[in-house]
Amino acid sequence: MLFCGINPGLMTAATGHHFARPGNRFWPVLHRSGFTPRLLRPAEQQELLSYGLGITNVVARPTARADELAAEEYREGGRLLALKVARLRPRWLAVVGITAYRAAFDDRKAQVGPQQRTIGDTRVWVLPNPSGLNAHWTVETMAEEFARLRVAAETSEG
Secondary structure (H helix, E strand, C coil), X not given: CEEEECCCCHHHHHHCCCCCCCCCCHHHHHHHCCCCCCCCCHHHHHHHHHHCCEEEXXXXXXXXXXXXXXXXXXXXXXXXXXXXXHHHCCCEEEEECHXXXXXXXXXXXXXXXXXXXXXXXXXXXXXCCCCCCCCCCCHHHHHHHHHHHHHHHHHCCC
């Protein structure tokens, strides 16, 4: 499973750790959904590999807010992400943020959940953005959606 955030926030850029901003819900949701046996801190992101998980971003440029990114940055990020996925060949790509997915892959009608799109043999799932700015998704509802992906991935392994 390759998780893909939108782009590094300023705290992530400063620390080198994904979803590093205090209050970002990615790490608690990842744990509550059953992907990790304990709550990891951003500084422990290298431990994801031991669980068969990876992490990257659609766009490499750090910003304070994702809405500072240009449409072309998303499109180029989607192109580069597709190349990365083709090279790494994870079973699943989990894009964390519907707006980023829509912009990166020019799929304006995409919804949270499994997508029709594949990249080679890699299946794609869109997850809600765990930023505190995405307040209509709670930790509980996000964990439920992340868990749906985890179950689908476990079911498709056979």
